[in-house]
Amino acid sequence: MKLYNFPRSSASYRVRIACNLKGIEVEKVLVNFREDAQRSPDYLALNPSGLTPALVEEDGFALSQSIAILKYLDHLAPEPRLFPVDPRGEARVMEMVQVIASDIHPLNNLRVLKYLKNVLGVDEDAKNAWYAHWIALGFEGLEQQVRRAGGGPYCFGETLSAADLCLVPQMFNARRFEVPLEAYPKLVEIDARLQLIEAFAQAAPEA
C-alpha cells in the first residue's frame, strides 16, 4: 500500500499514526505542497479533491479523506480499533473526531491561510488571531467532551481511539502557532501522554 502524504499536513499525520499503531506497512509518497503537487493531474486522478492524504491499495483502490481512511483501516487491520464497536462509543469518538476534523482544522488549513493572506490581504497578526480563535472555540468544547468521557487517560476514557489520533496533530499545530493552551488541561495532559507512545512519536512531522 502507498500513503500519499505531506509531513506537516495534520490529516496525513493522523493516518501515519494509525498505520504505526496497527503495524500496517505503507510506502510513503511525498506530495509536495510547496510545489502544488497536490493539484498535478497524476495526483488528481488518484484523489480528485487534490488534498492529502490518499491511501492506495495494491489493486488500485484509492481513498482520500483522513477520517474515511481511519474508519477503513479498522476493517483492514482491526487491532487496535480506532472506533469502538459499541454504537454509543463509536458515536462519541466520531463526535470528538469531527470537532477537530470539521470545526477546527478546515479553518486553519494551509490553503485557507494562503487565501486570507493573498486574496483578502489579512496581515500576520490577524491571521494568527484567526488561527487561535478557531482552535480556542473547538478546544473549549472538546475539553468538556473529554471530561464527560472520563477525563483520561485517553480522549475517550480508558480507550485509545481515533479521537487521540486527531488530537495530537491538532495540538502540534496549536503549539506551532503559539496558541495558549492553559484553558485545556485535560487535552494537554492527554496529548503529553500520547506523545510518549512510539507510534505517535514516529509519525510526527519532524520524524
Place this chain on the structure above:
Amino acid sequence: MKLYNFPRSSASYRVRIACNLKGIEVEKVLVNFREDAQRSPDYLALNPSGLTPALVEEDGFALSQSIAILKYLDHLAPEPRLFPVDPRGEARVMEMVQVIASDIHPLNNLRVLKYLKNVLGVDEDAKNAWYAHWIALGFEGLEQQVRRAGGGPYCFGETLSAADLCLVPQMFNARRFEVPLEAYPKLVEIDARLQLIEAFAQAAPEA
C-alpha cells in the same frame, strides 16, 4: 427523542433528512442562532461545542456533530442504511461526506462569515467570493468522485447514502449564494432527483 436544530443550519438539515428517511419520530427543538441560543449554558450542557444539531435520547444520551449522528442513526434504525456495510462502500461514502462536511461547509458556516465581516472587515463581494471559492474547490472534486462511483442516480451510484444527505443542503447553500453550478452537471442532476423525494423535501429549511 429530541433534535435540537436550526432550520437553515445545513448540518441540522442533513439529520432532518435522515430522520425522515428512516421514519424516526423526533421532537424538534429550535436553537435560535439569531439570539445566540447555541451558546446558552443549558444548550452547552447538552453540546459543549455550542453548535447544532444535537440529538438527545430519552435516557439523556446527547450526541452532537451531524456525521456522528448519521452514523449512529444507522444503529438505531438500520433501514435505509446511510453507510454501506461493505468496507469499501462505507469508505467511499465517508470520503464524499467529508468533502462536504470538512472541506466545504466549515468554511462557509454562519460563524465564519460573521468573523470575516465583523473581525476582518471583509466586504460583501469578497465574502461572497470566499463562499463560492470553497464550494467550487470542493464540488470540482466531488463531481469526479460521483462519476467514479457510477455517475448516479445517487452520489454513490445505485445506493442512496449519507453523501446524498450532505449534497442537498450544500446545494441549497450554493444556490442561496448564487454560486454558478454549470461545472457540476452530475451534482445538479442528482440534487434535482433527490429533492423530489418526500423525506428530503420535508426536511428543507422552508418546510
